[in-house]
Amino acid sequence: MAFGLLKYGLNPRFQPKQFLRDSKDLKSSYDVVIIGGGGHGLAAAYYLARDWGITNVAVLEKGWLGGGNTGRNTAIIRSNYLTPEGVDFYDESLKLFKGLSRELDYNILYSERGHFTLAHTDAAIRTSRWRAEVNKHLGVNSEVVYRDDLARMVPLLNLSEEVRYPVLGALYHPPGAIARHDAVAWGYAGRAAEMGVELHQNTEVTGIEVEDGTVVGVETNRGRISCGRVLQAVAGRSSEVSRLAGIDLPIRSVPLQACVSTPVKPILDPIIVSGSLHVYISQSDRGEFVMGGSTDPYPRYQTSSSLDFMEGLMGHLLELFPFMSEMPVLRQWAGLADMTPDFSPVMGKTPVNNYYIDAGWGTWGFKATCVSGKRMAETLATEKTPNILKPFALDRFRTFDLVGEKGAASVGH
Amino acid sequence: MKIIECPLNGPRNAQEFVFGGDVINHPNPHLISDDQWANYVFIEENRAGVVQEWWCHVPTAYWFIAERDTVKDEILRTFDPSEIYKERIDYNRPEVEAQSQDTKNNKVGEVNSTNKETGSSI
Numbered sequence: 367m368a369f370g371l372l373k374y375g376l377n378p379r380f381q382p383k384q385f386l387r388d389s390k391d392l393k394s395s396y397d398v399v400i401i402g403g404g405g406h407g408l409a410a411a412y413y414l415a416r417d418w419g420i421t422n423v424a425v426l427e428k429g430w431l432g433g434g435n436t437g438r439n440t441a442i443i444r445s446n447y448l449t450p451e452g453v454d455f456y457d458e459s460l461k462l463f464k465g466l467s468r469e470l471d472y473n474i475l476y477s478e479r480g481h482f483t484l485a486h487t488d489a490a491i492r493t494s495r496w497r498a499e500v501n502k503h504l505g506v507n508s509e510v511v512y513r514d515d516l517a518r519m520v521p522l523l524n525l526s527e528e529v530r531y532p533v534l535g536a537l538y539h540p541p542g543a544i545a546r547h548d549a550v551a552w553g554y555a556g557r558a559a560e561m562g563v564e565l566h567q568n569t570e571v572t573g574i575e576v577e578d579g580t581v582v583g584v585e586t587n588r589g590r591i592s593c594g595r596v597l598q599a600v601a602g603r604s605s606e607v608s609r610l611a612g613i614d615l616p617i618r619s620v621p622l623q624a625c626v627s628t629p630v631k632p633i634l635d636p637i638i639v640s641g642s643l644h645v646y647i648s649q650s651d652r653g654e655f656v657m658g659g660s661t662d663p664y665p666r667y668q669t670s671s672s673l674d675f676m677e678g679l680m681g682h683l684l685e686l687f688p689f690m691s692e693m694p695v696l697r698q699w700a701g702l703a704d705m706t707p708d709f710s711p712v713m714g715k716t717p718v719n720n721y722y723i724d725a726g727w728g729t730w731g732f733k734a735t736c737v738s739g740k741r742m743a744e745t746l747a748t749e750k751t752p753n754i755l756k757p758f759a760l761d762r763f764r765t766f767d768l769v770g771e772k773g774a775a776s777v778g779h
Numbered sequence: 780m781k782i783i784e785c786p787l788n789g790p791r792n793a794q795e796f797v798f799g800g801d802v803i804n805h806p807n808p809h810l811i812s813d814d815q816w817a818n819y820v821f822i823e824e825n826r827a828g829v830v831q832e833w834w835c836h837v838p839t840a841y842w843f844i845a846e847r848d849t850v851k852d853e854i855l856r857t858f859d860p861s862e863i864y865k866e867r868i869d870y871n872r873p874e875v876e877a878q879s880q881d882t883k884n885n886k887v888g889e890v891n892s893t894n895k896e897t898g899s900s901i
Contacts, residue, residue, distance in 0.1 A: 603827075605823065605824075605825035605826070606825075606826075606827050614818070614822045614823075615822070615823065615825070616821040616822055616823060617823055617825055618823050618825050619825055619827075619849075663797065663798060664797075664798035665798070665825065665849065666847075666849045666850070666852050667827040667849050667850045668849075668850060668851070668852045670852070674794065707821055763817055763821040763822070764813075764814055764817045765817075766817065
């Protein structure tokens with residue numbers, strides 16, 4: 367067996383596939399420049415090439431592909447949001463995620479687990495029922511379950527009433543899933559590169575040229591590029607990059623921390639979230655418990671980890687899962703979440719012609735990777751905002767037409 | 780950032796404080812357009828660098844201003860708001876007011892709009 371594996375591994379016929387081409391010099395001009403080589407930017411590049419035949423595209427990434435929030439999130443995919451706009455949008459993404467491994471011919475380890483949002487108060491039960499009704503109305507599988515159901519479905523969960531916040535029930539969302547976030551970025555990158563999209567890492571945008579209200583080029587640390595259209599998809603740095611184009615955003619950059627435990631055998635199948643306690647936990651395919659809580663209490667451009675976060679997280683988590691007291695923490699990290707006032711993203715056109723934005727992804731960006739990539743590609747190609755994106759326009763803050771998304775993760779409800 | 784120097788109470792644990800947003804002059808809603816008002820309500824400076832912010836020491840309910848570097852996460856200076864705000868500002872409707880009061884309110888609106896554009900603090 368071991369010998370057979372070795373023979374297979376050393377056989378030159380089964381070399382690992384080199385899917386990223388060697389980096390080339392920047393061309394002087396592209397039809398579309400995408401700023402940010404994370405999941406969203408790479409997905410947009412892929413769908414521009416696949417759906418619209420636009421392949422004269424450059425993805426400019428300051429660091430390495432998928433090295434920002436794409437590699438820092440906790441990889442939960444779900445569509446049980448509260449607003450009809452949000453439910454429609456995230457449900458399209460969930461459907462795209464389901465078929466993504468096959469579509470990209472790249473295993474993203476999509477794993478459907480079921481998703482429980484715990485409720486500890488009457489108010490939270492009411493919100494759960496509200497969300498379940500909105501979800502069902504829009505064809506999304508969600509229902510409210512109570513303590514006896516939870517005891518059967520999540521046997522590890524501590525349902526004792528002798529705790530500070532006893533569990534009263536939960537919003538159960540069977541399609542809730544996790545996936546390998548790096549693989550999503552790599553899969554999109556590989557297929558986009560195959561179709562002719564250029565991926566430039568270590569390429570930082572330092573300026574954006576706007577003439578008569580239209581973007582005409584971008585300045586980078588490797589020289590100037592002329593471009594037809596620009597898509598900004600940079601997550602935590604949204605405000606700083608859009609300022610280069612003279613656009614102000616309703617965004618604050620707040621660190622969001624997470625951690626994983628050492629790996630153990632699979633014991634926790636579903637994804638458990640508590641909005642009231644600011645806790646979420648799932649077990650990855652590697653066996654690590656992936657845990658996170660609320661965003662840090664004040665904004666900053668820094669991704670340091672803190673003991674305050676760990677104490678706050680564990681204080682609540684140990685009430686839900688007492689066995690966690692025996693689990694060593696393996697890694698702790700943070701990503702920069704760009705938080706909007708209404709917990710919904712900002713997508714589509716901007717006051718600058720041909721400059722499109724995909725920002726405000728706060729704590730809900732990974733699960734939207736597919737749909738935002740696909741629909742932003744459509745917006746760039748057709749110059750028309752699809753109906754599904756219209757509620758999330760930057761303009762909504764000028765008209766006070768917000769999309770108050772209380773179903774978002776890691777925010778107080 | 781574990782200790783914050785409170786102008787009233789001296790150095791205290793950072794957990795005793797809450798963040799209250801950028802220091803922005805409240806514009807007079809009667810003197811600005813709806814767009815400007817929407818900007819005031821929603822748009823964030825969100826600058827990577829040194830900013831001026833409101834902070835509150837919760838146990839004593841004391842609000843003060845801090846200059847903070849958002850990249851290094853360091854507070855450079857904290858001070859009492861009276862350093863900046865020396866007199867009361869009213870936001871009356873211009874037509875109800877006397878002529879002299881009117882020009883004063885205009886000034887407040889102007890100061891704010893330049894503040895937003897240049898990004899300079901106060």
